[in-house]
Amino acid sequence: MVFIKNYNFVKDFTLGREVFNRILYPVHSYLIDNILIDSGPMTAEKHFLPLIEKEKDSIDYIINTHCHEDHIGNNLTIQKMTGAQIYIHPLGLDTLTYPKSLGLYPYQKFFWGTPPPSSGNSIPNTVTGNRFIFQILHTPGHSEDHICIYEPDNGIIFTGDLYWGQKIISFRPIDDFYAIKHSLEKINQLDIDAIYCGFRGRVEHGNKAITRKLNYMETLEKTVKAHAFQGYDVKSIVKRTLGRENYMKWLTNGQFSKENVILSILSQD
Numbered sequence: 001m002v003f004i005k006n007y008n009f010v011k012d013f014t015l016g017r018e019v020f021n022r023i024l025y026p027v028h029s030y031l032i033d034n035i036l037i038d039s040g041p042m043t044a045e046k047h048f049l050p051l052i053e054k055e056k057d058s059i060d061y062i063i064n065t066h067c068h069e070d071h072i073g074n075n076l077t078i079q080k081m082t083g084a085q086i087y088i089h090p091l092g093l094d095t096l097t098y099p100k101s102l103g104l105y106p107y108q109k110f111f112w113g114t115p116p117p118s119s120g121n122s123i124p125n126t127v128t129g130n131r132f133i134f135q136i137l138h139t140p141g142h143s144e145d146h147i148c149i150y151e152p153d154n155g156i157i158f159t160g161d162l163y164w165g166q167k168i169i170s171f172r173p174i175d176d177f178y179a180i181k182h183s184l185e186k187i188n189q190l191d192i193d194a195i196y197c198g199f200r201g202r203v204e205h206g207n208k209a210i211t212r213k214l215n216y217m218e219t220l221e222k223t224v225k226a227h228a229f230q231g232y233d234v235k236s237i238v239k240r241t242l243g244r245e246n247y248m249k250w251l252t253n254g255q256f257s258k259e260n261v262i263l264s265i266l267s268q269d
């Protein structure tokens with residue numbers, strides 16, 4: 001299933017597997033200038049690839065914000081179709097050539113599929129498109145190889161899975177609360193008008209949204225640590241701060257959980 005939205009210079013493709021007429025766990029892929037940012041999950045290929053076929057002469061680069069299966073799934077097919085060069089942070093290169101190293105769980109295979117191997121290059125600090133020059137920032141936390149792509153003239157930034165909305169819903173065990181916070185602080189130094197998030201789509205008033213999220217994280221961290229200091233166990237802290245676990249934990253073999261958020265916060269004093 002695919003939805004398309006057009007913004008000034010950006011085409012926004014919302015991709016994912018359809019469940020009961022809606023996309024559960026959407027992933028956004030963006031086309032700007034001659035660059036496709038993230039190639040989406042394999043499970044969207046039937047609807048997504050014909051749309052890319054129409055744009056194939058204008059795509060010279062595929063940039064992956066990080067090496068997760070829902071962002072690299074159509075790399076190979078789109079590269080064959082367009083002849084585009086694939087760029088990713090050096091820490092993500094090995095996963096592109098051997099995606100099985102992601103060790104996908106059944107829910108990931110169902111929602112996004114296992115990507116075929118593709119070959120990429122280490123992304124330089126800037127990528128020059130036909131129209132814009134993009135700055136690349138290393139923003140680890142959601143994954144070690146995570147990058148954001150910033151276009152300063154229009155104040156827009158593509159944030160992959162770094163931002164993910166105003167609040168933290170849940171974490172996988174690999175999500176690192178403190179590294180995410182640090183990366184958000186890093187991008188908030190930039191002048192950001194709009195965020196193009198891999199999960200939420202376009203978010204207006206970028207700096208305000210990031211500042212709100214950072215304030216939320218600060219408060220959450222203080223509250224969680226105060227509860228731990230008072231002697232509450234992890235499960236009670238989850239309920240007191242983020243509420244009960246929901247269907248996501250059950251659906252994802254326990255991978256996406258609120259408990260993981262609390263554990264990450266408590267990993268540092």
Ligand SMILES: [Zn+2]
Nearest residue numbers: 066068142161
């Ligand atoms: Zn991800």
